[in-house]
Amino acid sequence: MNINIARYFNQQAVHITFIVIFFILILPDHPSPYKPILIFHAIFAACYVWMAMMLNGQWNFKRFFLVVCVLAALIFIVRLLFSDYPDHRMFWPMLYLLGTAHSKWNRSTVILAVFTVCFIFFLMLIDGLSFGALIAAVLMYAAVRNQSLLREAHDKNEKQLQQLNDAYSELQQSSIHTMRYAALTERTRLARDIHDGLGHHMTSLIVQLQALKLMISKEPAAAEESVDDILKIARNGLEEIRSSVKEWSNDEKGLGPVALQGLVSLMEGHSLMKIAYKETGIISEWTVECSVILYRILQEALTNILKHADATEVNIIVKEENEYVEMLITDDGHFSSEKPLNLGFGLSGMMERCKSAGGSIHFSANSPKGLKIKAKIPLNFTASV
Numbered sequence: 001m002n003i004n005i006a007r008y009f010n011q012q013a014v015h016i017t018f019i020v021i022f023f024i025l026i027l028p029d030h031p032s033p034y035k036p037i038l039i040f041h042a043i044f045a046a047c048y049v050w051m052a053m054m055l056n057g058q059w060n061f062k063r064f065f066l067v068v069c070v071l072a073a074l075i076f077i078v079r080l081l082f083s084d085y086p087d088h089r090m091f092w093p094m095l096y097l098l099g100t101a102h103s104k105w106n107r108s109t110v111i112l113a114v115f116t117v118c119f120i121f122f123l124m125l126i127d128g129l130s131f132g133a134l135i136a137a138v139l140m141y142a143a144v145r146n147q148s149l150l151r152e153a154h155d156k157n158e159k160q161l162q163q164l165n166d167a168y169s170e171l172q173q174s175s176i177h178t179m180r181y182a183a184l185t186e187r188t189r190l191a192r193d194i195h196d197g198l199g200h201h202m203t204s205l206i207v208q209l210q211a212l213k214l215m216i217s218k219e220p221a222a223a224e225e226s227v228d229d230i231l232k233i234a235r236n237g238l239e240e241i242r243s244s245v246k247e248w249s250n251d252e253k254g255l256g257p258v259a260l261q262g263l264v265s266l267m268e269g270h271s272l273m274k275i276a277y278k279e280t281g282i283i284s285e286w287t288v289e290c291s292v293i294l295y296r297i298l299q300e301a302l303t304n305i306l307k308h309a310d311a312t313e314v315n316i317i318v319k320e321e322n323e324y325v326e327m328l329i330t331d332d333g334h335f336s337s338e339k340p341l342n343l344g345f346g347l348s349g350m351m352e353r354c355k356s357a358g359g360s361i362h363f364s365a366n367s368p369k370g371l372k373i374k375a376k377i378p379l380n381f382t383a384s385v
Contacts, residue, residue: 015052015100019093020043026089030284037363040078047071048093052100064101065117068094068112072119074131088123091116092137099144103152103154178295204236241291246362256291257283257318264316268300275302291380293353294318294327297361297375300346301329309333311370320379329373330366350375357381
């Protein structure tokens with residue numbers, strides 16, 4: 001906002017400087033006998049400076065037209081007093097200011113510019129026609145108008161670019177929150193499975209060993225010592241499981257792969273598809289940007305398969321190789337190599353995401369049927385949000 005205000009005042013300074021210099025240049029050669037003319041110059045210059053200082057939002061066609069008419073009437077009055085003055089150049093700054101007007105008044109200012117050129121031509125007919133001066137006035141208006149429109153287009157593009165950057169930032173943050181939700185869902189499911197499954201078995205083991213301790217009659221001393229050791233190990237194991245589940249739920253490392261697993265669980269739970277997710281080799285910690293892109297690609301792929309492929313099985317393989325993360329997605333849908341692939345909005349978006357990250361994505365037919373998607377994203381990819 002402050003930048004826009006500073007830019008506006010800089011433009012005002014340029015306009016005012018032009019007007020002042022212009023009126024200094026067109027002063028009569030011998031001003032001493034023409035003190036009223038100097039006053040007239042000052043009045044005209046003050047009017048133009050006032051117009052240059054006014055905000056564009058305060059102008060409309062009526063006000064533009066009123067100012068033009070007032071200045072034209074003022075020239076006629078002075079002509080009655082001084083038959084050889086003023087000349088047509090007094091209206092040139094009006095063309096300049098009309099050229100700098102905001103584009104929303106484009107139609108009005110063009111009409112007034114034509115009227116101003118006609119008025120300049122009328123003054124030339126009285127004092128002596130000069131086609132060169134008339135063409136120069138028209139070219140000045142055209143140049144200033146073109147520059148003004150280019151500046152407005154540039155400012156509009158900058159504003160739209162800033163809006164796009166803001167929207168991208170919001171989308172990036174939304175993607176991270178979505179991934180964290182999917183990762184939390186997956187971790188919660190796994191934690192529940194561990195607690196309800198292995199935790200239950202460990203608890204049963206403790207109960208059975210406690211009963212066994214009371215039932216053993218032979219070598220009671222050795223049995224009691226052995227059973228006590230088993231109980232201690234079992235209790236320690238149960239405590240370690242609870243501790244690791246708690247730490248895992250709060251750990252943010254490995255957000256990308258866990259988020260992919262969570263997305264698979266969510267999609268499988270809301271559809272009839274069987275989705276198999278597999279990681280091969282060692283999986284390192286991904287950057288947030290890399291995780292977001294892979295998550296969005298998998299999300300878009302699964303959504304497309306669910307909507308259009310009529311598939312029953314989907315296989316997902318993730319691996320790291322040569323500083324790249326590779327994700328292979330295959331399905332058993334109705335696509336085949338006999339017909340061309342329709343790159344709709346979803347597939348095109350996946351291509352754009354990979355391209356923006358410096359990666360690649362390929363679509364091919366799966367055997368015996370279905371679609372195969374292979375995406376590669378650099379492991380060290382980062383982007384400014």
